Amino acid sequence: MEPAARPHxxxxxxxxxGLSGGLLLGLLGLHMQSGRLFDGLRTALVPLVPMAGAELLRRTRPGTALALATPLLIADQLxxxxxxTVLMYTDVVYAAVVYGSPAAARRVPVVSLLCTVALTLGLLTRLHPAEAVLVGVxxxxxxxxxAITGVSVRGHRDAADAARLRAEQTALLAETDRKLAVAAERSRMARELHDMVAGHLSAIAIHSTAALSIDEPKTSREALEVIRENSVDGLAEMRRLIGLLRRGGDPDVPGAAPRxxxxxALIEQSRTHAASSxxxxxxxxxxxxxxxxxAPVELAAYRIVQEALTNALKHAAPGIVRVRLARPGRILTVEVTSVYGERPGPRAPGSGAGLIGMRERVELLGGTVRAxxxxxxxxxxxxxxxxxxxLIEGAEKGR
Structure with a gap:
């Protein structure tokens, strides 16, 4: 059994x-009526004390408080x-609507209105109409x-609670959107950084390994030329991306990204890098x-070709690396094939990040990719x- 809640x-x-005020009125001999069944002044204090006790339950048990206060009010009329006593009863009625259950909040005003009307109609048969109406009022x-005041206050409280809940939900959604936007931006930056640098670093790794393993001045010089070219190109790409980030730009906007x-030029550069392999x-x-x-489609297609050529440079066996572009209807197809098998000479390690970035780019455009x-x-x-x-403008998701 749960312990009873303490009064607020x-x-x-x-x-x-309420009790102090009622006692003071009793000591002063102030009363509201005369000629009652119990006409002694002290008898008015009998309903006063338990009515004050009902006030202690107005917030924790409003229904019980109203059930106790109603017969006490009737007793006070004797x-x-x-x-x-009367003022405390009005407060108990108000509290029953404000703090009670939703059903009680609907029921108390209706019952109080019906009782008021019934009392007025009943008194019309015994009192003068003016007196009966006055008592009814x-x-x-x-x-x-x-009761009606409690309905109004409860409505305002419920509206305030709903507004506060909506504000909390809006703040939660805004925070979720912010986190998703940050995650999407980090993914875009990771894809762009990988696609720009991976090809250059792969060429540097392969040709530096070749220069170290083949002790020929001509081979070493050619390798160093390739290494220098890729270092300069990679540095230029990095500076471009850093400049975009400092300006708050998007690496996917037209003009800032390759088309x-x-x-x-990319094929020619890859042909030069891959000749030794x-x-x-x-x-x-x-x-x-x-x-x-x-623009998003052109960027994605370019990066897919760039990543596929980089993977071919690192892993493909000697042979033709073929890049095919086609446009059947409203679809752009990009296909890159290379000979699959063992290859002689140095190889650069792969992490699989390129394929992940490739799939992410295609999924953002609502396309498909397989490798x-x-x-x-x-x-x-x-x-x-x-x-x-x-080929749908603005098809990229999450923007």
């Missing part, structure tokens, strides 16, 4: 003030009466008006002149990367 300090104060002031028109890079552009592509080893008709096994990007 404010309820204790109200009870003490005595000369005490204003403090007083009864309404004692029971119905406090498919720069694929020729026995790789030949070829571009086959089967697109028709269908107009300008959306894996496949058997060609000629019997050659190739590693194929194929992406399909829908």
């Amino acid at each position: 300090p404010h309820d204790v104060l109200i009870a003490v003030l 005595t000369p009466g005490n204003v403090a 007083l009864a309404g002031l004692v029971s119905f008006v406090p 498919l028109s720069a694929l020729d 026995g790789l030949t890079c070829v571009l086959e552009d089967a697109r028709d002149d269908g107009g300008t592509l959306p 894996g080893a496949e058997q060609e008709r000629e019997g050659t096994t190739v590693w194929r990367v194929r992406a399909e990007l829908p």
Whole structure:
């Protein structure tokens, strides 16, 4: 069994003030009526004390308090009466609506109104109509008006609670959106940084390994030239990205990111880097002149080709690395194939971050991508990367 809740300090104060005021009125001999069944002045104090006790329950047990206070008010009408008893009853009615259950908050005003009307109609048969109406008005002031006041106060409290809840939910959603935006921005930065630097560093790693393992001046000089070229290009890309971040720019905005028109230069650069590994890079552009592509699509296609060429430089066996672009309808297809198998010479390690970034780029555009080893008709096994990007402006999600 749960222990009874202690009275609220404010309820204790109200009870003490009501009891003290009633006792003071009794000592002064002030009363509301005369000619009652119990006409002694002290008899008015009998309902006063338990009415003060009912006030102690107004917040913790409002229904019980009202059930106790109602017969006490009726008993007070059999005595000369005490204003403090009546005032405390009105407060108990108010508290029953404000602190009671939702059902009680709906029921108390209705019952008080019906009782007021019934009392007025009953007195019309015994008293003068004016007196009966006056008593009915007083009864309404004692029971119905406090109930209606409680309904209004409870409505305002419920509205305030709902507004506070909505504010908390809005703040929670805003914080969630902020975290998602930060995570998305970090993912974009990670993809851009990887795509810009990975190819250059892979070429540096492979050619530096070749220069160290092959003790020939010509080979070493060629390797150093490639290393220097990739170092300068990688540094320029890093400076571009740092400049965008300092200006608060987005690396995916038009003009700041490479476009498919720069694929020729990328293929030529990859062809130079991959020559020592026995790789030949070829571009086959089967697109028709269908107009300008959306900037996010061009960036994603360029980065997919760049990452696929980087992976071929690190892992592909000697042979042709073929880059194919096509535009069937409202879809841009990007396909990169390279010979799958063992390769001689130095290799650069891979982390798999490039494939993850590739998939993220394609998913943001609502496209599809797949990568894996496949058997060609000629019997050659190739590693194929194929992406399909829908040509819908603003299709990128999470923006």
